[in-house]
Amino acid sequence: MAVEETPKEQLKHLPHRPGIYKFYDDKGIIYVGKAVDIRKRVSSYFNRSNQHNKKTLKLISQIKRVEFTIVDSEADAFLLENNLIKQHQPKYNILLKDGKTYPYLCITNERFPRVLSTRNKINDGSRYFGPYPSVTSMYVVLELIRSLYPLRTCSYNLSPANIQGGKFKVCLEYHIGNCKGPCEGLYEEEEYNQHIQQIKNILSGNMAVAKNYFKEKMSAAAAEYQYELAHQYKQKLDLLDDFQSKSTVVSNTLTNIDVFTITSNEKCAFLNYLKVMNGSIISTQSLELQKKLEETDQDILASMIMQLRADYESTAKEILVNIDDLQLPLDSITITVPQIGDKRKLLNLSLKNALYLRKERESMQDKSKDSSEVRIMETMKRDLRLTELPKHIECFDNSNFQGDNPVASMVCFRNAKPSKKDYRHFHIKTVVGPDDFASMYEVVTRRYRRLLEEGASLPQLVIIDGGKGQLGMAVKALKDLGIYGQVAIVGIAKRLEEIFYPGDSFPLYIDKKSESLKLIQRLRNEAHRFAITFHRSRRDAGTLQTELTQIKGLGPATAEKLLSKFKSVKKIASLSQEELEVEVGKSKAQILRNYFSQSK
Incomplete structure (x- = not known):
């Protein structure tokens, strides 16, 4: 049994010719593209993977088979690609977002043609004009046509045999003057077709033929003293002039x-x-x-x-x-x-x-986003039994490694979205050893004392990443600051996603699918990430700084300056004598170069 080739293995079979290519997954066509050189274009998907964005990489991962069609020219490739996209609607090709089907005016392919409105173009020999951007604009044109020409609206088969056999009788449209009765042979086919040709000119934007026709008819009727008939032609001419005047005239010198x-x-x-x-x-x-x-x-x-x-x-x-x-x-x-x-x-x-x-469209999207954010905050207010909408939420987390370099983080969300400019790191200053409870008391106290001193607004909700002990210390901090009761505060336990309230021994369990729980989890995860990142950088910086401060003649201030700019000793060691002199001066630069030379 032959082993089916992978898409990448199929590349060697592709031709260096213009045409279209189709990518298939297990269900069907997922992308159609055109190319001047099919092999080069398709190969670029597989050979330049590091240059593609995530969407393209996802497409490539789903390709199971590649097919192609050779055409004579790039123009043919354009047209074939367009037709295949319309036919198959592949999910990775650009598509009209609203999926609208726009209206057309159709002149039917039959004896005594009709002028109809339609949204479906059928390959039956009929002539279609449009599409029109709205039904209203299409009906304005259709009403003009019906005001100018007495066309039939019935769907009878007006063959010569049917008309001569008297198979049909004129309807109300004939008696009120909207139709001249071709069904009984009362409307000459030659004159009817002449009117149809004028309608085609009007719909193509050429008013001159129709206007000249009505001018000649008006003049002929007036010459024969048929003033009422001449007035009717004058009214039709005025309709054309009025319609043309309402069209946007851009320049008499521009055409087609x-x-x-x-x-x-x-x-x-x-x-x-x-x-x-x-x-x-x-x-x-x-x-x-x-x-x-x-x-x-x-x-x-x-x-x-x-x-x-x-x-x-x-x-x-x-x-x-x-x-x-x-x-x-x-x-x-x-x-x-x-x-x-x-x-x-x-x-x-x-x-x-x-x-x-x-x-x-962007304004609509913004309003939709705003509506989604309000919905999430209202859900959280209801789930957590808050008295205010939590527009401003802050979440705290501690981080230490075996008691070393204890730090904490606070992340801030406004209107259910991260406000990264309000994120804060904390070095633990008053606590010795791994004491998460005391550390939480310190950072909560420092945070809200600072806000009170600056006269800044307090959050509507504070979330503590931890159990009852850490929540209790955060509550004590708020009480000592005199703001307990002004700010809602809860704790979230890591294991079972339990929500704890101050003074309540029983946790609250929120529906796992609730948007409010997902937002709380997002806050907790962001605070944890922010704390861990800060702790690692501080621990690494401490280790590296120890190495630099051991160099005789180099003080902690110089070491800190270099590390804050270059981030690592390895990077500092790679600097030239001249680059070091720019940063720390000639004498200290020489000390560093001597140290790194001996280390090597």
């Missing part, structure tokens, strides 16, 4: 241009697209995309330009963008970053829309 801008943060990219024809913006769309791997703005924008141009059926020969070094495999198309003039104003307008979407 696509504008794309992008701005991004760590997690998402925000894009805006403007489609300009005959000096007016006829379509616009803003998008939010969720990043999956290490995509650059250039990668994201290049991919979305291909997709949006296909969606909007754009034939523009000029594309304006806001970032340099954008590579697109589009022949005979100019890609520029304009710096001045009307094109720059147009680019700024697009970028303003992209930035607005980014600001709106």
Whole structure:
């Protein structure tokens, strides 16, 4: 039985040709990418692992199989990649975050075509216009079309045989003047198709053909003294003029241009697209995309330009963008970053829309975070039976090694998040030996005496990492300071996650899944980490300082100065004579060099 090759072993079978590659896990496709050279691109995932971020490393760890498809050009690779992403929605490809399906206007592929609104594009020969950024904007255009042209809305099969056989009868739409009755042969097919062609021009942004048609009809009716009919054509012409005036006119000199801008943060990219024809913006769309791997703005924008141009059926020969070094495999198309003039104003307008979407989404995320923090604090207030919302929490922990170098730490959380600028280390000054109870009394006393002296606000909750003994000493410290009762205080035992209250012999057990217990555990773990780190650094510094102070002619102040800057004796020993002279002067530098030379 043949042994299946690993993804890395499959690299030697990949071609040095343009195309797309697909990564599979056990369930299916997880990523689709394009490449000018398939083997080089895929190899970069496996041969440069130290250059990848965590998301990419996670992708690589899940790859079970690699497949590829060779194409003729980079342009074909772009299009094939786009189609496969739409079809399979791989979890590691960038995706539209909101997953919206935007509305289109469809001119059906049938005899006496209809104009309909739809969210699904079907490959049935019908012509689609859009997508529109909202249903409202789409219906504004649809109402204009229906006001200008008496099109049918029924779904009858208007074949010549059915019409000649009298199979259908006109409906209410005919009697109120919205339809001319093609179902009974009352509407000439040639005239109907002429109207459909004018609708296609209007939806493509070209109003001139339709306006000239209504002007000619109005003039002809007036020449024959049919003033009521002429007035009807005049009303239709006014509708077109009014609709065109409401379009954003950017410049009479600009025509058939696509504008794309992008701005991004760590997690998402925000894009805006403007489609300009005959000096007016006829379509616009803003998008939010969720990043999956290490995509650059250039990668994201290049991919979305291909997709949006296909969606909007754009034939523009000029594309304006806001970032340099954008590579697109589009022949005979100019890609520029304009710096001045009307094109720059147009680019700024697009970028303003992209930035607005980014600001709106980030504001929503901030509000969501704030809401989550308030929920956690309210849960803690309820679980711990507090009288105030614990917006400011402080947690204490001691650390010593066989009574050596006793230290303590205090970490501070504000609004359920670490406030690292408020973290504090404590050297134990009044306690000799490993006495955690006395040490706790000292650091709690020092902390809150300092806050009282500075007039700073006290926390709503104090957490002591330890059992009843340490909690009792912390309570004594608060009482001696006269603030017991102003600050809620609890202890957390390490083994069973028991919460102790002062004066209560029975602990409180919080639900293991509770957000308040998770926050308490996070505080306790952070305080423990902070204390241990400080204790180790102090113990190491003490050991190293002892070696330096043993050097004859070198005092403790000089040793401390060197260690605080260079952190280790090894680093100090590697310094040159000149570097040491800069730090401690010529004579002491010579003493150090002599000592390190003898040590070697």
